Amino acid sequence: MTYEKYVKQSIFTPLSMTNTTIFNGPEKQSWGFIPVNETWFGASFGFEDIAGGFYSNTVDLLSFGTGILKNDLLDSVKTRKWMKPTTSTSSSGLLIGGPWEILRSNTVTKDKRLIEFYCKSGNLNSYNNILCLIPDYDIVVTILSGGPQSNADLVDLLLTKVVQGLLPAIEDAGKAEALPKFGGTYTDPTTNSTITLSLDDAPGFAVSEWVVRDVDIIRNYSKFGALSSSPKDRPVSIRLYPTNLGSGCHNAWRAVFDLGSPKESAEKDANSFWPDASCHTWASMDRTTYGFRSMDEWVFSLHDDGSARSIDLRTFKVELKKTA
Structure with a gap:
């Protein structure tokens, strides 16, 4: 034609x-x-x-x-x-x-x-x-x-x-x-697991109070997998982002782990010849796994109105329901 x-x-x-x-x-x-x-x-x-x-x-x-x-x-x-x-x-x-x-x-x-x-x-x-x-x-x-x-x-x-x-x-x-739909506290009393999601001026959700089966994941993050050689006292910042992937009432998100303090990141940037040298989160996806499941993969179960009902932490095989 x-x-x-x-x-x-x-x-x-x-x-x-x-x-x-x-x-x-x-x-x-x-x-x-x-x-x-x-x-x-x-x-x-x-x-x-x-x-x-x-x-x-x-x-x-x-x-x-x-x-x-x-x-x-x-x-x-x-x-x-x-x-x-x-x-x-x-x-x-x-x-x-x-x-x-x-x-x-x-x-x-x-x-x-x-x-x-x-x-x-x-x-x-x-x-x-x-x-x-x-x-x-x-x-x-x-x-x-x-x-x-x-x-x-x-x-x-x-x-x-x-x-x-x-x-x-x-x-x-x-x-x-997004705050009322996904923010708040998620818990599973049977395993003593809890997670809190909140919003600030940074991108995505801030992840805090991440405890699974009595283990403080944030405090112990540097001990997991390929990161075991990292200094044990380095602070960890965790952000949660949507992936726009989902099926039915399930929606997939990704957690991004940023090691080091803002001061350490600024020093890294100042000592490097390329901009944003401290930003290496693009290379961290699926880095830490257990049972072939990535630690940064989170799946939300949703209500009919699109708000979160629970979070499935696939690596730890635990589901936390939204309580607040």
């Missing part, structure tokens, strides 16, 4: 993009924004029409971005493969994908967490636009601009202001929703 027919059949129709056309402008010019002295509206780009011959609006572009994040166009495996970066650049804040311009920032949230923004910009004469996907938050941002004052720098500034205003508010709202 022709490229035009394929795009309409595979993208426009499934996502109900009824306000988007290809190769030609909308039937009614009043549906489009045409700046004074703009000569490219409705014009043909020849062989570049395949890339730049689309006419759309914010509603349809939001549908397009949402369709990508919801895997409506490709399955989840193909979507993740498509959105991986192809190469790095001379800027530590920019990676290049196909066709993504992947921005990376650790200045948006209170905890200075690294967040990636998958963007595709478009610039033609007095039209300057950007589509931005933020997978960590399931958010799509689209900015369409045109006219004498429109330029790429203006669009970048607008995206910055939107992100800086939107993400901290969403962070606070997300924590306010």
Whole structure:
């Protein structure tokens, strides 16, 4: 089939993009924004029409971005493969994908967490636009601009202001929703096991009072498995993160163990030639296991409203019910 027919059949129709056309402008010019002295509206780009011959609006572009994040166009495996970066650049804040311009920032949230923004910009004469996907938050941002004052720098500034205003508010709202659903104390009196989950300004849930069968897991963490050679008096910070993996009423989370005090981490960073040298949690997944089960794998059983009923610590083969 022709490229035009394929795009309409595979993208426009499934996502109900009824306000988007290809190769030609909308039937009614009043549906489009045409700046004074703009000569490219409705014009043909020849062989570049395949890339730049689309006419759309914010509603349809939001549908397009949402369709990508919801895997409506490709399955989840193909979507993740498509959105991986192809190469790095001379800027530590920019990676290049196909066709993504992947921005990376650790200045948006209170905890200075690294967040990636998958963007595709478009610039033609007095039209300057950007589509931005933020997978960590399931958010799509689209900015369409045109006219004498429109330029790429203006669009970048607008995206910055939107992100800086939107993400901290969403962070606070997300924590306010997550705390009553997952925060609190979980216990199993028969094994004398207990866990407390709480929220602070750091990412994820803070894990404290982790006791299993009378053993203080946090205090004894350095004695487990491959970490037995670590100094026994090093403090341990444990955070719990969702994985977005689940089945039915079960939802999988991962615990991340960070050894050392903030002062030790700062010294490590200061003495290393690369940034964030003390951050090695990316290499700690599944490091400590027992019976082929990872110590950092936790599974929540959920009520019908999505709130937690209990935690299954698969390594220790104990289930703790939420009590407070």
